[in-house]
Amino acid sequence: MRSTRLGSVIALIVLAVLGYAGARPVGPLPPLGPLLDPANGILASVHSAELPPLSEGSIPGLQGPVSVTYDDRGVPHIFASNTDDAYRALGYVVARDRLFQIEMQTRAGGGTLTELVGEVALPLDQATRALGMPRSAEGRVADADTTTPTWRMASAYAAGVNAWRRQLSRRDYPLEYKLLGRAPYEYTVLEMQHLQNRMGYTLASSEDELRHVRAAALVGRAAADALFPTHAPIVEPLQPNGQSAPRRDPTVLPPPGTPDSTSVALLKAFGPVNLRVALGLPQRGPDAVGSNNWAVAPARSASGHALLAGDPHLELTLPSIWYEAHLVVPDSMDVYGVTIPGLPGIVIGFNRDVAWTFTNVGADVMDFYLETVDDPIGPTRYRLDGAWTPLERRVERFYAPDGTLMREDTMRYTHRGPLRRINEQWISHRWTVLETSAREPEVFDKAARARSATELLDHMAEQYFAPAQNMLAADRGGMIAVRSTGRYPVRAGNGRGDELRDGSVRTSDWIGYWPVSDYPQSFAPAQGFLASANQEPLDPKVQPRYMGTDWERPWRAIRINELLRENSAVTADDMRAYQTNPRSARADEFVPAFVNAARNGPPKPSLVRAGQLLADWDREYTTQNRSAVLFEAAMTNLSRLLWDELRQDDEAGTPAGPIPSDMMTAVLLTQPNHAWWNMRRTSSVETRDDILADALEAAYDDVVAQFGEPDTEAWNWSQHRTASINHFLRIASLSRRDIPMQGGSGTLNPSTGAGTHGASWRMVVELGPEIAAMATYPGGQSGHPASVRYDDRLAKWTAGQLDTLRVPRSEAEIPAAMRRARLMLSPTRN
Amino acid sequence: MLFFRAIGVGVAMVAATWLLGWWTVPVLAAAYGFFRPPESGAASEAALGAVLGWGALLAWNATHPAFGRLSSAVGGALTIPTVVLMLIALAFAGLLAWAAARLATPQRRAVTAPRPR
Numbered sequence A: 001m002r003s004t005r006l007g008s009v010i011a012l013i014v015l016a017v018l019g020y021a022g023a024r025p026v027g028p029l030p031p032l033g034p035l036l037d038p039a040n041g042i043l044a045s046v047h048s049a050e051l052p053p054l055s056e057g058s059i060p061g062l063q064g065p066v067s068v069t070y071d072d073r074g075v076p077h078i079f080a081s082n083t084d085d086a087y088r089a090l091g092y093v094v095a096r097d098r099l100f101q102i103e104m105q106t107r108a109g110g111g112t113l114t115e116l117v118g119e120v121a122l123p124l125d126q127a128t129r130a131l132g133m134p135r136s137a138e139g140r141v142a143d144a145d146t147t148t149p150t151w152r153m154a155s156a157y158a159a160g161v162n163a164w165r166r167q168l169s170r171r172d173y174p175l176e177y178k179l180l181g182r183a184p185y186e187y188t189v190l191e192m193q194h195l196q197n198r199m200g201y202t203l204a205s206s207e208d209e210l211r212h213v214r215a216a217a218l219v220g221r222a223a224a225d226a227l228f229p230t231h232a233p234i235v236e237p238l239q240p241n242g243q244s245a246p247r248r249d250p251t252v253l254p255p256p257g258t259p260d261s262t263s264v265a266l267l268k269a270f271g272p273v274n275l276r277v278a279l280g281l282p283q284r285g286p287d288a289v290g291s292n293n294w295a296v297a298p299a300r301s302a303s304g305h306a307l308l309a310g311d312p313h314l315e316l317t318l319p320s321i322w323y324e325a326h327l328v329v330p331d332s333m334d335v336y337g338v339t340i341p342g343l344p345g346i347v348i349g350f351n352r353d354v355a356w357t358f359t360n361v362g363a364d365v366m367d368f369y370l371e372t373v374d375d376p377i378g379p380t381r382y383r384l385d386g387a388w389t390p391l392e393r394r395v396e397r398f399y400a401p402d403g404t405l406m407r408e409d410t411m412r413y414t415h416r417g418p419l420r421r422i423n424e425q426w427i428s429h430r431w432t433v434l435e436t437s438a439r440e441p442e443v444f445d446k447a448a449r450a451r452s453a454t455e456l457l458d459h460m461a462e463q464y465f466a467p468a469q470n471m472l473a474a475d476r477g478g479m480i481a482v483r484s485t486g487r488y489p490v491r492a493g494n495g496r497g498d499e500l501r502d503g504s505v506r507t508s509d510w511i512g513y514w515p516v517s518d519y520p521q522s523f524a525p526a527q528g529f530l531a532s533a534n535q536e537p538l539d540p541k542v543q544p545r546y547m548g549t550d551w552e553r554p555w556r557a558i559r560i561n562e563l564l565r566e567n568s569a570v571t572a573d574d575m576r577a578y579q580t581n582p583r584s585a586r587a588d589e590f591v592p593a594f595v596n597a598a599r600n601g602p603p604k605p606s607l608v609r610a611g612q613l614l615a616d617w618d619r620e621y622t623t624q625n626r627s628a629v630l631f632e633a634a635m636t637n638l639s640r641l642l643w644d645e646l647r648q649d650d651e652a653g654t655p656a657g658p659i660p661s662d663m664m665t666a667v668l669l670t671q672p673n674h675a676w677w678n679m680r681r682t683s684s685v686e687t688r689d690d691i692l693a694d695a696l697e698a699a700y701d702d703v704v705a706q707f708g709e710p711d712t713e714a715w716n717w718s719q720h721r722t723a724s725i726n727h728f729l730r731i732a733s734l735s736r737r738d739i740p741m742q743g744g745s746g747t748l749n750p751s752t753g754a755g756t757h758g759a760s761w762r763m764v765v766e767l768g769p770e771i772a773a774m775a776t777y778p779g780g781q782s783g784h785p786a787s788v789r790y791d792d793r794l795a796k797w798t799a800g801q802l803d804t805l806r807v808p809r810s811e812a813e814i815p816a817a818m819r820r821a822r823l824m825l826s827p828t829r830n
Numbered sequence B: 001m002l003f004f005r006a007i008g009v010g011v012a013m014v015a016a017t018w019l020l021g022w023w024t025v026p027v028l029a030a031a032y033g034f035f036r037p038p039e040s041g042a043a044s045e046a047a048l049g050a051v052l053g054w055g056a057l058l059a060w061n062a063t064h065p066a067f068g069r070l071s072s073a074v075g076g077a078l079t080i081p082t083v084v085l086m087l088i089a090l091a092f093a094g095l096l097a098w099a100a101a102r103l104a105t106p107q108r109r110a111v112t113a114p115r116p117r
Helices: A002-023 A032-036 A042-048 A083-110 A119-130 A133-143 A149-166 A175-180 A189-202 A211-219 A221-227 A261-270 A440-449 A453-463 A555-566 A572-579 A585-600 A605-616 A628-642 A662-669 A688-707 A794-799 B002-020 B024-035 B042-062 B067-078 B082-112
Strands: A054-059 A066-071 A076-079 A292-296 A306-311 A313-315 A323-329 A333-339 A348-350 A354-360 A366-371 A381-384 A387-390 A392-399 A405-413 A418-422 A425-431 A469-475 A480-485 A489-491 A510-513 A521-523 A529-532 A722-727 A736-740 A757-759 A762-767 A771-776 A819-827
Touching: A002 A032, A002 B082, A032 A175, A032 B082, A042 A175, A042 B042, A042 B067, A042 B082, A054 A083, A054 A149, A066 A083, A076 A083, A083 A119, A083 A133, A083 A149, A083 A175, A083 A189, A083 A323, A083 A333, A083 A819, A119 A133, A119 A392, A119 A405, A133 A189, A149 A189, A149 A440, A175 B067, A211 A221, A211 A261, A292 A354, A292 A469, A292 A480, A292 A555, A292 A572, A306 A354, A306 A469, A306 A572, A333 A440, A348 A762, A354 A453, A354 A762, A440 A453, A453 A469, A453 A480, A453 A521, A469 A529, A469 A762, A480 A529, A529 A555, A555 A585, A572 A762, A572 A771, A585 A605, A585 A628, A585 A662, A585 A688, A605 A628, A605 A688, A628 A662, A628 A688, A736 A794, B002 B024, B002 B042, B002 B082, B024 B042, B024 B082, B042 B082, B067 B082
Parallel strands: A054 A819, A076 A323
Antiparallel strands: A066 A076, A066 A819, A292 A306, A292 A529, A306 A762, A313 A757, A323 A333, A333 A348, A348 A354, A354 A469, A366 A425, A381 A387, A392 A405, A405 A418, A418 A425, A469 A480, A480 A521, A489 A510, A722 A736, A762 A771
C-alpha cells in the first residue's frame, strides 16, 4: 500500500515537472513538448528541408493562376498574368524559403526583436526606437495614399507572405521558430517600412560629429581640419574628371599644434563619447562595406556590348541578405535579380534591356544638434529662436515574447527628429532615412520596366530618397551611366554637416536638398568606362560643395580604374575575375616606401630580412602569400608611431583622438621631414624613413615571435584573414565561419578583421542582343539549415566563380533537366 | 501480450501526436490507464507504447536524406548530440505516459469500487 502511494507521488511529480517543462519555457529553453515532438518538433523539420517536385498553393486576391518553376540553382521563375499577381507570388515564394529572416529583419527595423528572442535584444531595440525608426515607419503608413501603385504592390506582396504563413502547420515552421518556441507573425505593409528603415540603418554612414573636436583637443583646430579633410587628397572620383590617373592634390598639413581650448571644454562636457556609438549606429572599420561596381561601354568590350559588374558588400549572413528571383509578366515585366526578403521588387538586377547595380554613397545625411532644454532631466520644451517650443513625447513599450511589458522608454522629439541625452548634453538629430517616402517599392517596379539606362536613372532620381546609392546602369543600346541618387541636404552657413550644430536657432536647419543636376553623375563618358567604390564621388575641383567626409579610402577605386584603363577589350570573364583581384593599390603605395627605408636604414638583420620579403612580394593578397601578414603588421605599427600625437594625453587627461586614414599617411610619404614624423616622446628628431624602418623591423619581430619564421605556413594569408558568415541568431552550427578568402585591405575583395562583411552579391551582365549574366552570393536560396540549398553557393563564392544565370522568357525555355521543382498558385476560394 | 498491447498504444500515440501534438501522449496514456483493468501493468504498457510510437516517428525522420544536415545543425544549436536529443525525446514521452497512466489507474479503482451502503 505504501509503495503504491509512493509510486503515485513520484508519478505526480514526474507528470507535473514534465508537463510544465513541456508547455512552458524554462530558463533559456523553449517549451520542451513542441520542441521534442517527433511529428511536429525540431527533428520533424527534416521533411520541409527541400522543395517538393510539385506543389500547389493559394493566395487571396490572386486574379489568375501563377506558375513558378524553380531551376537547378533554386531560383524561382514566376510567370504571372499581371504585375500584382507577380508580387503576390514573390511574397509567397520568398516567405517559403526565408520566413524567419523576414520576421527577424523587420523586427530589427521596428525595434520589436524582444518579442521574438527576449530580453537579449533589448539594447538593440532601444537603439532602434531611440533613432526614431519605428515612429517614422508608422507615420509613413498613416499618411500613405492607399490608392497608389506602391500601396497595391506592397499589399499584394504582404498577401503572398501571409498566404504562405497561414497555410503552414507547426510541423513546417522554420527551424528557428521551433528553437525559440515561437510562431510566425502577421506581415503587413508597416513591416516593409520597418525593413526599409533597417536598410537605411545598415548603410548609415558619415563620421562622428565629435571627431574633429576630439582631434582638435589634442593637436589644435588647424591640424584637426587638415587630418580629417572634407575632400580626399587623392582624387579618383566616380564622376570621371578627364584624368588618366589618380590625381594627388597638394595638401598642406600643419604640424601638431597646441590643444584647442574650446574643443577641450566641449569634450569635457561630453566625455570620451562617440555620438554614433552612443546612438547605437553601426560601427565599422575600413573595408567593411567595400562595395564596387563598374561598367564598360561597347567600345572597350571584346564583344562590342556594354558590360556591367555589381558587387555590393554588406554584412555576411546566413541566410543571405539577398534572394534571387525572376518575374515575368507578358508585355509588362521581365526582370531578374535579387530582392531583399520582406520587400517587393528586384533591387539589383536586369531586365531584357537594362542592368543596374548600386554602391553606397556614404554622403552625410544625418546631422546632430546641441539643444537647449527647459529641464536637464525630464525636459518638456526646447529653445528655438528665443522661444520655448514644446517637445513631442512618445512612449516606447518593449514586450517579452509572452506579451508581458518589459520596459517603457519616453522618447522626445524636436521638429528635427529624436532628442537624446548624452552625458549632460541633449542632442537631437535629423536623418534622411526617417523622411523617406513610402513609395520606395514603386521605384524598383519602375526600374524593372525601364527600357534604357537613362530612363532607369531618371526614375530613380525622381523618386528614390534614401539611403543614397551610386546607381550604375548599362543598356543594350550601349549606354553606360551612373548617378549618386538619394537626397542630400543643403545646409545654411558653411554648409558642413560634420560639426555639431546649434539647435537653438532655425538657421541651423536644412534648407532644402540638392538639385538632381548637381548630383555626381556621368552618362556615356568619353573614357568608355565607369567605376565606383564608395570613394568621394565628385572631384572637388569640379564640385567643391560639402557632401560628406566619410569617403572610403581611394585604393579600390584606383585599382578598378587601373584595371579598366589597361584593358581595351574587356570580357565578361575579365569582369568576374576583377571582382576578386588580389592586387592592392594600397600596397603599391606603401611597399616601395618600406623597402626604401629598409635599404637605407641601419643594417639590422630583422629590417634587412623584412625589406627583402616586401621587395619580393607581388603585392597580391592571395591565400598562400606570406608577405601580406608582414605588411599589415607594418602598417599597424606605422599608424601607431606616426600618429602618436593623437594618442591619449595622460598629463592633461584628454582621451585619444581619432586616427587619420592611411590616405593621409600616403600624403605624408612625400614630405619626409614633416613634423608629424617626429615622435613626441623621444629626444631625437625622427624622419619618415626612421619611422618606416622602425615600423617594419618591429613588425617582422612581432610576426616571427607569434608565427615563427617566414617560411612556415603560419605566415600564409589564409591563416590570418577569413570570412565568417553568421546566422541571424549567431548560432555556430547554422553559421559558416573561418572561410579562407583571397583579398585584403584595399583590394577589390576587401577583408575586415572579423571577416563579417564582404561581397553580398556578385553579378556580371553582358547586354548583347540576348542578355547573358553570371552571379552568385554567399549562402543559398533556402533559409532551411538542413537544405542543400542553404549554403550550396559558398564554394563558388569563395573561389570567385559565378554561376551562369538562366533567364527564360517562358516556362518552356527551362529544360526539364534544369527544373528542380514547380509550384502552381491559384486564387483562394472563399 | 504486454508488447502487443504496447504496439497498439504506440500506433495510437503516433496518430495522436501527428494530428494534435505532444500533449496527447499523457492524455492518451491517462485514458489507457483509466480503462485498462487494475493490476494489468497499464503504466508500463503506456510508457512502452509512447517510446515505441515516438521512436517510430524519430526513425522515420532519421531515414530522410537531409537528416544528417539537420542533425549537425540542431545538435550544434542545442549543444548536444542529436542522438542524445532523440533519447531525451523518448524518455520524455515514456515518462509522461508512465506518470499519466500510473495516476489514472487508481482513479478507475475509485470509480468502479463498490460504494459502501
